[in-house]
Every structure is written in C-alpha cells, then in structure tokens.
Amino acid sequence: MLALQNFFNAARANPARVVFPEADEPRVAEAMAELAKQGLCQPLRLPEAPSAAHVAALVAARGLKEGVAARMLARPLYLAAAMVAAGEADAMVAGADAPTKKVIEAASIAIGLAADVTTPSSFFLMVFPDGRQMVFADCALNVDPTAAELADIARASAATGQALLGRADVALLSYSTGSSGAGSSVEKLRAAAQATGFAGPIQADAALNARVAAKKGLGDGQANVLVFPNLDAGNISYKLAQELAGAQALGPILQGFRHPVCDLSRGATVADIVAATVVTLALARR
Numbered sequence: 001m002l003a004l005q006n007f008f009n010a011a012r013a014n015p016a017r018v019v020f021p022e023a024d025e026p027r028v029a030e031a032m033a034e035l036a037k038q039g040l041c042q043p044l045r046l047p048e049a050p051s052a053a054h055v056a057a058l059v060a061a062r063g064l065k066e067g068v069a070a071r072m073l074a075r076p077l078y079l080a081a082a083m084v085a086a087g088e089a090d091a092m093v094a095g096a097d098a099p100t101k102k103v104i105e106a107a108s109i110a111i112g113l114a115a116d117v118t119t120p121s122s123f124f125l126m127v128f129p130d131g132r133q134m135v136f137a138d139c140a141l142n143v144d145p146t147a148a149e150l151a152d153i154a155r156a157s158a159a160t161g162q163a164l165l166g167r168a169d170v171a172l173l174s175y176s177t178g179s180s181g182a183g184s185s186v187e188k189l190r191a192a193a194q195a196t197g198f199a200g201p202i203q204a205d206a207a208l209n210a211r212v213a214a215k216k217g218l219g220d221g222q223a224n225v226l227v228f229p230n231l232d233a234g235n236i237s238y239k240l241a242q243e244l245a246g247a248q249a250l251g252p253i254l255q256g257f258r259h260p261v262c263d264l265s266r267g268a269t270v271a272d273i274v275a276a277t278v279v280t281l282a283l284a285r286r
Helices: 002-013 026-037 052-062 066-072 076-085 100-111 147-165 184-196 204-208 210-216 231-245 270-284
Strands: 016-019 041-044 091-094 121-127 133-137 170-173 199-202 225-227 248-255 261-263
Touching (some): 002 270, 016 076, 016 270, 026 270, 041 270, 052 066, 052 076, 052 100, 076 091, 076 100, 091 100, 091 270, 100 248, 100 261, 121 147, 121 231, 133 147, 133 231, 147 170, 147 184, 147 248, 147 270, 170 184, 184 199, 199 204, 204 210, 248 270
Parallel strands (some): 016 041, 133 225, 170 199, 170 225
Antiparallel strands (some): 121 133, 121 248, 248 261
16 A cells, blocks of 8 residues: 555645535545545635636636636536636546536536547556555546547556556456457457557456466566456446455546546545545646
C-alpha cells in the first residue's frame, strides 16, 4: 500500500480544491468531512447560483451563447465542471449518484479534452490485499473501442501508470497471445499493439506471470497496466477482482481531460470516495 500512502502524504502537503456536485448525498458528505478532517483537500460545495465567471468559462469552452450557457449551469454537474474550467477548483469528483454518461457530458463540454487526446477513457486503480497496485482500463466508458481508440486508451493508461505507480508495463489483453489466434478482436488488439509498441495481444497469465511469458514468448510477465479489449471484459474483470480477490477499486477516474475528473462508482463507499479523490489529485500534480 506504499504508493497509495504516498498519494495521501502528497495530498496533505498541498491540499487542492475539489468540487463535489453531489455534496448532499450522505456518503459524499461524509467523505468530504473526512477529507477536510485529514487535511487531504479543500472540499467545495456548489455555489447557490452560477457566476459570470462560470458562464464565461462555458462560453469560452464551447462558443455557446451566454443564455444557453446560463441554462446549462442550472445543472449541478455542469456548474461543477465550470468551476474547474474557471480555475475555482483543481478537480471534480462526481458519480456517486449521477450516471457516468452525465458526468462525461458535463466534463467534455465545460472542461474539454487535453490537446493531444481524441479518445477520452477511464481507469481504476486496483489495490490488492498483498500490496500490489495496478491500472485497469477501460472499465467504464468505451463500449467497443476500435484499434485506434485502444491505442489511445493504452497511451493514456501508460501515462497514468507512470504518474501513479512510477512505471508502466502495459499489456493489451486478449484470449490469444502473439500470433497464436485469429479473429476480429485479436486483430484489433494486434493493430493497437503495433501502433503503440506495447505487448499484445497477450493473455492475462502471460502478462502477469514471468514463467508463462517466457514460455509464450511475449512480454516479461510484469505488467501493471492492463488494457482490456472492450467494456465487457474490463468491467467484469475489475468487479471479479473486487469480489474474489478483495481488491479495492478506486475510480473510475477519467483520462484525457484538461483537468482531473473522477467518475465514482455508484456503489462507492465513503472510504472509496476518499481514496479515489486522493488518487485523482495525484494526477492533478503530474
């Protein structure tokens, strides 16, 4: 758990401003109180009404008319995202009650994508009982990514792994390793691997077990960033890791936006919200 503890220490050293548009949700309210108590961040509630700065941020981001922007800011998620865009908050944490689609829409419109990003994606930081920490992507956003989109997801996840874990050994997971299999999914992963230079297509055992990797002739068995071929595989895998291995899943945290955005699982506990917020802030400092 050392890396996670390092995130907590870094958060205390420089508490950032985090806006929580669902501050009245009981779990979120309790998490905000705990974050403030521990000095991990400055939790912000939404203002009673949008300001001229919020309207201007939305107009600048999308070229909207002021009247349209003002109406959009009546929605809590848009107002929170506008606070980030206006520089009043360093990050946004939402999703305990709101669907992922709504969080993504607000972040896309008000905050926008980073300059070099064409495919926004998400990841979970998986913390296992034995201390291992891994990045799982994409487990919440892209349903059936193309080869080009998988390449984008892999690159973004590599940057996340490097920022959070200090190294990024990326594996593009499949039911086939190397050239042993065929099919549309395998070909898609093979193209993404060729475009990025990451290991793939590769089976999970070869990605995680050095002995198996040596036998199958691909990768080093030390992967800590796992990229899944589609949302079915990613979502099922992180939930299996939670239920069968006792892993803590922190996120989903969005990748590819100009400023950090965390889209919480609607089943997140207070402890999950606190930890996910701290991880989100680690990305803000990279």
